[in-house]
Amino acid sequence: MSLKIVVCIKQVPVSNNLKIDPITKNLIRSGEPGVMNPYDKNAIEAALRLKDEWGGEVILLSMGPPDFEMTLRQGLAMGCDDAVLLSSRKFGGADTLATGYVLSQAVKKLKNVDLVLFGRQSVDADTSQVGPIVSEFLDWPQITFVSELHGHDKQVMTATRLLENMQQKIEFQLPAVVTVRSELNEPRYPNPRNIQKSYQKNIRVWDENNLAVDAERIGLKGSPTVVRSVWAPEKEVKATTFLEGTPDEAIRELLIQMRASNLL
Template sequence: MSLKIVVCIKQVPVSNNLKINPITKNLIRSGEPGVMNPYDKNAIEAALRLKDEWGGEVVLLSMGPSDFEMTLRQGLAMGCDDAILLSSRKFGGADTLATGYVLAQAIKELGKVDLVLLGRQSIDADTSQVGPIVSEFLGWPQITFVSELSGHAKKGMTATRLLENMQQKIEFQLPAVVTVRSEMNEPRYPTPRNIQQSYQKNILIWDENNLSVDPNRIGLKGSPTVVRSVWAPEKEAKETTYLKGTPDEAVRELLIQMRASNLL
């Protein structure tokens, strides 16, 4: 059962000093240092293990400015075969609905895809919405919060969903969209050879002209989510009390203060 797998990945910022567009209230991602969303590494590892077992190819797909190429190269260095960056001014300011729409249209453009994998959520927005939205636009079944995934005959798979108070085992037919949890696996480290080879691979850059998209469903136009305001939480100075005396005396004083504050 040879599989064509698409892994949707996202670059997330690493700095706390982020800038917000004063008009759109969206995060300004261009030029900001970023790393691959950690959950997406688990999705890549899951795809590579399926490829090792069943054969096929793994294609990376991401949407963002040109500097997202570095994150795609990291995925290529892990062992993925190809990478596509969806990059256009017209895509800027997209919420989860517009993002899911563009990703789905790109997946359709790739032709016969068997499986789409995503991390369960991104650590910057934490919505867990993009995977289900992609599945809706593709018209494929979705299986979310997956901690185990295995294939069986006739283009079918078995997944274990790890939920808050239970586990759920599901059998499903391909094509499908799956979001994975970090408990699924331990992502591999890129080897020096794969890192070198990743820079020899060409990353395709697609914009709205490469896709069959409705211009009213992409970017800000296609984003019904409206951010009214954004602000940073106020920093409050905390009072510090220094405990004096011997270590035993300091411990006794600490216990007294913790009991007084109902911490013990």
């Protein structure tokens, strides 16, 4: 048995000084420094462990501007075999529906994929929607919020879903789409040899001409979500009170003030 696993990853911003397109109200990602979405590292680790156990290959898939290549190389350095970047101006401004549509078409182009893994959500948007949307376009089972994942053979896997008030154990058939939680594993650190090898691997770049996509379903045209307005919260400057006296006196005064403010 061997598995062909696709891990969909995203680059998220590390800066608080983000710029918003005044017309589309979308985040301007090009040129902003970014890192791999933390939950996606858990998805990569899950894929690599399944590969270690059952054999096969792990392919990274991401959609974004050309500088997303650095994040893909981070995944390659962890031990993934291949990487594909979906990059085109026509993909720009995509909401979760249009993004999921393009990713699903890329999975179809890769052919004979057994498992697609996602992190549970991205830390910039926090929607948890793209994985389930991809599963719908592929017409595959979806298993979300997975905290345990085990493979039994080429056709069957089991998973534990960690939900707010319960755990749910599921047995499912492949192919399938799975989104994973951070509780699933501890992502490995890239070793120097794999970092060096990651820069020797070619990252394929696909645009709308490489995929069987409907031009009306990608980018802004394919995005029914409309952002009406975006604004930054107002910064509130609060007064600082310095407590005088001995440490015991300061503590007593602090307790008095906290009780007066109904904090105790």
